[in-house]
Amino acid sequence: MIPAYQRIKNAILDNIHSGKWQAGNAISTEMALAAEFGVSRMTVNRALKELSEERVLERRQGSGTFVAQQQFNHTFVEVRNIAQDLKSANRDYQAQVVSKRTLTAAMLDDELRRKFGIDKDDDRNEHEVAVLYEVKIIHFADGQPIQFEERWVDANKVPAFIEQDFSVVNTSDYLIAKSPLERGNYTIRALAALDEVASALQIAPQSPTLVLRRQTYSAGQVVTFVKMWHAGDRYQFSGEL
Structure with a gap:
């Protein structure tokens, strides 16, 4: 079985790759994601933290979480x-x-x-x-x-x-x-x-x-x-x- 945090990561990546969430867009809040997947905010936080470390998302204090501007080379x-x-x-x-x-x-x-x-x-x-x-x-x-x-x-x-x-x-x-x-x-x-x-x-x-x-x-x-x-x-x- 896929861990809950990984399911959240996969869903976020699917939204990004499908174009639903584009570079610079804000994604759903931690609270909304926790309710959608029926998990704790701690689980959501782990998924968002890992995607931020992978430079897929950008977390802004007091503003939310956004799809990072991809400037890969x-x-x-x-x-x-x-x-x-x-x-x-x-x-x-x-x-x-x-x-x-x-x-x-x-x-x-x-x-x-x-x-x-x-x-x-x-x-x-x-x-x-x-x-x-x-x-x-x-x-x-x-x-x-x-x-x-x-x-x-x-x-x-x-x-x-x-x-x-x-x-x-x-x-x-x-x-x-x-x-x-x-x-x-x-x-x-x-x-x-x-x-x-x-x-x-x-x-x-x-x-x-x-x-x-x-x-x-x-x-x-x-x-x-x-x-x-x-x-x-x-x-x-x-x-x-």
């Missing part, structure tokens, strides 16, 4: 673009789209449900409504596969995503342009290559790979989740401290 979240990285290194870059498809709620595994906050009893199960887009892409450097990208995108937030030619358009660049990112998180792990990954990267099954898993947010909700698989002997992550 992609520099808030540095998203590495493999196409730019390879071209800047004077490597020949190409992308090959392996598959693109639309997923309904009934088609999602537990991991994707958790990432995108989709409940198993989601009403969209019954109506075969698109909830996520999935693309799989192989990125090549000088003709050699260097990265296998598996990406899922919220179909409601970026409806034209699936129509793009990702052998020409970079997925990250497109998402930043259409749904500016406010924050994200990622992990990097060493994993044995699954059969599909091994085939894409042209390595033996169970070979070592480096996997970057990243999810990014816009206006308080997950927009995209991606797994980027790299052959362990062809790729490294580096940066400056």
